[in-house]
Amino acid sequence: MIATLLFFVTVIGIGLLLDPFFAHMHRLERLGLAILCGSVLLPFLLFFASAYLHILPLAKTGVGVFFRSGVTVLALASIARFLLSEIRALRAPGRSRSAPRKKRRVQISVMISTLSLIAFAFFVVIGIHTRLFGWDEYSYWMYAAKVLTVTGGDIHALLPNAYGSYPPGFPELAAWNDALQGDVSIQHAKWMAPLYFLGALTLEWGLFKRYQTSTSRILIILALTVWGCQSYDLFTILAYGEMPYVDLYTPGVIYLAFSMRSKDMRDLNTGVILLLFSAFLRVDGWIVAGFTLVLFFLFNARQVLTAVRAKKRLLAYACAALPILLWNLYLLHHPTLAGWGTRLTLSRVDARLPWPFMSRVLGAMWMTVSNLRVSPIMAVYPLLIGYALVKRNRALWFLLAVVLTQFAYLFTAYMTVFSSFEALHASSLDRYLLRVDPLISAGLFFALYDEKTTRVWATMSQARRRAG
Amino acid sequence: MKSPFVKTMILSLAILWLTGSGLITLAHRINTSLSASANPDAEARFVAQIVAHTLPMRTATTVLYLNGKDGGDNYYRVAYLLYPITFVPYWSWHRPNAGGDVWNAKAFSTRAGIASIIRRHRVRYIIALHHPKFLSLLGIKPSASKGMLILFQVKNPQSLRANARFSSSFHVIKQVSLR
Numbered sequence: 001m002i003a004t005l006l007f008f009v010t011v012i013g014i015g016l017l018l019d020p021f022f023a024h025m026h027r028l029e030r031l032g033l034a035i036l037c038g039s040v041l042l043p044f045l046l047f048f049a050s051a052y053l054h055i056l057p058l059a060k061t062g063v064g065v066f067f068r069s070g071v072t073v074l075a076l077a078s079i080a081r082f083l084l085s086e087i088r089a090l091r092a093p094g095r096s097r098s099a100p101r102k103k104r105r106v107q108i109s110v111m112i113s114t115l116s117l118i119a120f121a122f123f124v125v126i127g128i129h130t131r132l133f134g135w136d137e138y139s140y141w142m143y144a145a146k147v148l149t150v151t152g153g154d155i156h157a158l159l160p161n162a163y164g165s166y167p168p169g170f171p172e173l174a175a176w177n178d179a180l181q182g183d184v185s186i187q188h189a190k191w192m193a194p195l196y197f198l199g200a201l202t203l204e205w206g207l208f209k210r211y212q213t214s215t216s217r218i219l220i221i222l223a224l225t226v227w228g229c230q231s232y233d234l235f236t237i238l239a240y241g242e243m244p245y246v247d248l249y250t251p252g253v254i255y256l257a258f259s260m261r262s263k264d265m266r267d268l269n270t271g272v273i274l275l276l277f278s279a280f281l282r283v284d285g286w287i288v289a290g291f292t293l294v295l296f297f298l299f300n301a302r303q304v305l306t307a308v309r310a311k312k313r314l315l316a317y318a319c320a321a322l323p324i325l326l327w328n329l330y331l332l333h334h335p336t337l338a339g340w341g342t343r344l345t346l347s348r349v350d351a352r353l354p355w356p357f358m359s360r361v362l363g364a365m366w367m368t369v370s371n372l373r374v375s376p377i378m379a380v381y382p383l384l385i386g387y388a389l390v391k392r393n394r395a396l397w398f399l400l401a402v403v404l405t406q407f408a409y410l411f412t413a414y415m416t417v418f419s420s421f422e423a424l425h426a427s428s429l430d431r432y433l434l435r436v437d438p439l440i441s442a443g444l445f446f447a448l449y450d451e452k453t454t455r456v457w458a459t460m461s462q463a464r465r466r467a468g
Numbered sequence: 469m470k471s472p473f474v475k476t477m478i479l480s481l482a483i484l485w486l487t488g489s490g491l492i493t494l495a496h497r498i499n500t501s502l503s504a505s506a507n508p509d510a511e512a513r514f515v516a517q518i519v520a521h522t523l524p525m526r527t528a529t530t531v532l533y534l535n536g537k538d539g540g541d542n543y544y545r546v547a548y549l550l551y552p553i554t555f556v557p558y559w560s561w562h563r564p565n566a567g568g569d570v571w572n573a574k575a576f577s578t579r580a581g582i583a584s585i586i587r588r589h590r591v592r593y594i595i596a597l598h599h600p601k602f603l604s605l606l607g608i609k610p611s612a613s614k615g616m617l618i619l620f621q622v623k624n625p626q627s628l629r630a631n632a633r634f635s636s637s638f639h640v641i642k643q644v645s646l647r
Contacts, residue, residue: 107476108480109476109477109479109480112480112483112484113480113483115487116483116484116486116487119487119491120487120490123491123494127494127498130498130502131502131509132498132501132502132505133505133509133545135541135544138544138545138547138548139544139548142548143544143547143548143551146548146551147551150551150552160557162557162558216476220476220479220480220483223483223486223487224479224482224483224486227483227486227487227490228486230486230489230490230493230494233490233494233497234494234497234498234501372489372493373493376482376486448475448479
């Protein structure tokens with residue numbers, strides 16, 4: 001229990017190191033960002049220490065102890081700094097809460113969506129105590145975490161594995177958890193996916209709040225996110241690398257959509273940072289982040305060009321890309337035994353294109369999409385296209401285009417990278433569709449609740465001043 | 469959908485329906501997944517326990533694990549549990565690495581195929597589930613009992629060839645009945 005708490009504290013504390021960049025945001029948003037950023041920064045520190053400083057950060061003796069206590073002290077100091085600044089902000093006369101809350105009767109929609117969120121949390125708590133192990137847990141994610149823990153965080157030990165080219169974000173974090181627990185176990189790591197998901201939901205809550213959405217509407221959107229794609233329930237209780245990736249990637253895209261709507265450069269920065277960070281958590285993460293950013297550029301070329309003109313901002317983007325860049329630099333000097341990438345020759349891919357094979361892949365994809373668990377959010381998609389046609393909302397169009405591109409990308413991946421056995425069954429597609437679900441529910445926000453007349457204030461203080 | 473009330477009510481009903489159906493399917497899915505994973509899990513633990521008591525648990529112990537059963541699932545579970553021991557990568561002798569029977573792999577149709585795997589990876593031990601085809605290749609008479617786990621030691625892995633002394637290169641160190 002104490003070890004789990006220490007794990008949460010260190011992740012959040014390291015994530016709060018980036019808090020000065022997000023100072024203008026809602027408090028909950030900052031907390032969510034701290035969880036998400038910490039979940040990339042902490043493993044990046046461990047990876048950097050092992051690959052570039054040549055020390056064993058998780059070793060039980062010598063420099064490992066020094067490194068771990070250093071990270072813990074740093075995290076605690078950054079949490080203390082955050083808390084102090086928050087207390088000071090609460091005491092400052094200009095920033096105190098002026099308007100007392102009005103008493104309102106409880107709406108039935110608030111009750112339903114709160115209960116549905118509580119039901120989800122309840123099932124997650126029960127689920128992570130179930131002795132249920134997924135294939136990917138022991139075949140790679142937790143295996144890699146075990147290797148890292150036993151070798152004291154030696155990143156070279158991962159290279160002979162079949163998944164050697166996978167960025168070590170999630171395994172490093174699980175190894176950090178193992179080191180704190182003093183025990184290698186899959187069961188301990190099951191807390192991690194819910195933590196990330198909580199981070200993503202907290203962040204979305206704060207973000208919607210900042211854009212002056214009422215609590216009842218936020219609750220509706222979040223309940224739809226959680227239950228709209230019912231793969232979330234199962235994969236939140238498994239220690240897969242997919243979950244943290246989804247929880248970093250989707251808020252990044254939602255930030256980009258909001259920046260398109262409000263023209264706020266700071267939201268654009270946050271979106272880009274989250275997308276670049278997410279690349280450290282998935283082997284093809286940089287491709288997905290890349291095509292999402294290209295799509296954003298196509299939709300919003302002027303804003304992007306203005307953003308890129310500032311040297312300081314470019315530097316910040318380059319820093320955010322450091323984890324994935326340094327990982328690829330490391331791979332350049334340490335070739336792996338087997339890696340992610342196509343093993344098919346052009347003629348083999350060509351042989352897959354004719355009808356029988358392709359129609360079966362498409363059929364398997366359709367089977368997953370039309371499955372009862374995924375169908376609700378997929379049924380909303382055509383409705384949203386209708387809305388987008390009527391409302392002419394660019395942010396909504398952008399989200400819909402990202403979803404479509406994801407499908408096109410996944411189809412291409414099945415045809416070129418996956419083995420024919422996996423392609424014919426569209427293996428793991430229900431998992432991959434998780435990254436589409438929050439985008440569609442955010443699209444629902446733009447379609448239903450986004451009134452164009454509402455003026456958006458760049459900061460909370462501006463909004464409060466206006467309100468007061 | 470101009471009226472906010474109608475909008476909210478429709479969405480609330482949708483949430484109610486999604487939560488209800490979600491709870492039902494989730495309970496069902498957890499039960500199905502549990503019943504599917506309980507037996508392989510117990511078997512992998514049993515195999516790992518026997519091997520951990522018999523072989524030295526270090527990286528230098530290179531093992532060829534031939535479960536012959538379920539396309540990698542059992543292999544990965546056992547490899548996870550016995551970590552510091554080096555397992556010869558499954559995909560190096562069985563492609564695609566999902567589905568299918570291990571013994572159908574081309575490498576296990578001839579003595580030369582087995583010998584080349586053992587030489588290439590410097591295999592010191594073989595853990596094999598009882599299979600007549602494999603045992604006859606090694607030149608060992610299959611026993612009548614089914615569900616046996618046999619641990620072999622390979623005497624000179626680097627000089628193993630498919631010659632007359634092939635069968636004498638394997639030394640049975642343990643036989644355990646699984647059921």
